[in-house]
Amino acid sequence: MGEHAKGLEEAPHYYGHRERLRARFRDAGADALADYELLELLLFRSIPRRDVKPLAKALIEKFGSFSEVITASPERLSEVSELSDNVITELMAIHAAAQRLTRGQVKRRPVLSSWSSVIDYCHTAMAFADKEQFRILFLDKRNQLIADEVQQTGTVDHTPVYPREVVKRALELSATAIILVHNHPSGDPTPSQADIQMTRQIAEVAKSLGIALHDHIIVGKEGHASFKGLRLI
Structure with a gap:
C-alpha cells in the first residue's frame, strides 16, 4: 500500500466531511447550508482536531438558531462545557464583525434613504x-x-x-x-x-x-x- 493511500486511511473520518462542506459552501453559497453546517464551518478553525458536527447541532438546539448562537453572551456560551475560551472569543468576534459590517452600510449614506x-x-x-x-x-x-x-x-x-x-x-x-x-x-x-x-x-x-x-x-x-x-x- 502506498504512503498516500495509507495516509488517507489513517486520516480522521471528519477530514473528508470538512472538505466536502467547504466545497459545497464555495460552489453553492451559504443558502445551501443548514444553520448547523454554517456553524460547523466557523468551528473548524478554532477546533481543528475534532468532529464538530455534534457540537454545532447541540448549540443550535440550545440557543435556537445560528443567529442566537453567534449573538449569545459569553456567560451563556460558557455554560457549554465543550466551548473553550478561544472558541467563545471567535464567536464573539464573528458577531462584532457582523455589527461592524451592517453599521458600515448605515454610515455610508443618509439614514432615512437607507x-x-x-x-x-x-x-x-x-x-x-x-x-x-x-x-x-x-x-x-x-x-x-x-x-x-x-x-x-x-x-x-x-x-x-x-x-x-x-x-x-x-x-x-x-x-x-x-x-x-x-x-x-x-x-x-x-x-x-x-x-x-x-x-x-x-x-x-x-x-x-x-x-x-x-x-x-x-x-x-x-x-x-x-x-x-x-x-x-
Whole structure:
C-alpha cells in the first residue's frame, strides 16, 4: 500500500466531511447550508482536531438558531462545557464583525434613504440580547450618522431612560435628529404603554430644543416595530 493511500486511511473520518462542506459552501453559497453546517464551518478553525458536527447541532438546539448562537453572551456560551475560551472569543468576534459590517452600510449614506440598512443593523446589534438595551442613533442635518451609542442597559424587561439625558447627549454631539432603538428580549417587538409614554416625553423635550425624533424602533427575535409606522409619534 502506498504512503498516500495509507495516509488517507489513517486520516480522521471528519477530514473528508470538512472538505466536502467547504466545497459545497464555495460552489453553492451559504443558502445551501443548514444553520448547523454554517456553524460547523466557523468551528473548524478554532477546533481543528475534532468532529464538530455534534457540537454545532447541540448549540443550535440550545440557543435556537445560528443567529442566537453567534449573538449569545459569553456567560451563556460558557455554560457549554465543550466551548473553550478561544472558541467563545471567535464567536464573539464573528458577531462584532457582523455589527461592524451592517453599521458600515448605515454610515455610508443618509439614514432615512437607507432604512432597510438601519433595520438590519439594529437587528444584528440587539435583537438577540438577553437584556434590554437602549440605543440612540445621532444624526446631523444631512441625516447622516454622527454617533451610535448604547445609553442604558437594563433587565430582561425594563431599561430606565431619562428624556433630558437623551437630549443633553444630542446637544453635546450637535445632532439635529435622533432615532431611538431598544430591544425586547421576550422576542415580541410590540410597544408597551411605558415605551409609548417615554417616547412621547423624549419627542416633546427634543422638539423644544430643535431636535427631531425621526423614529423609535423596537427589535426582537420576531421582527421589529416602528413608532412612526404605527403612528405612535
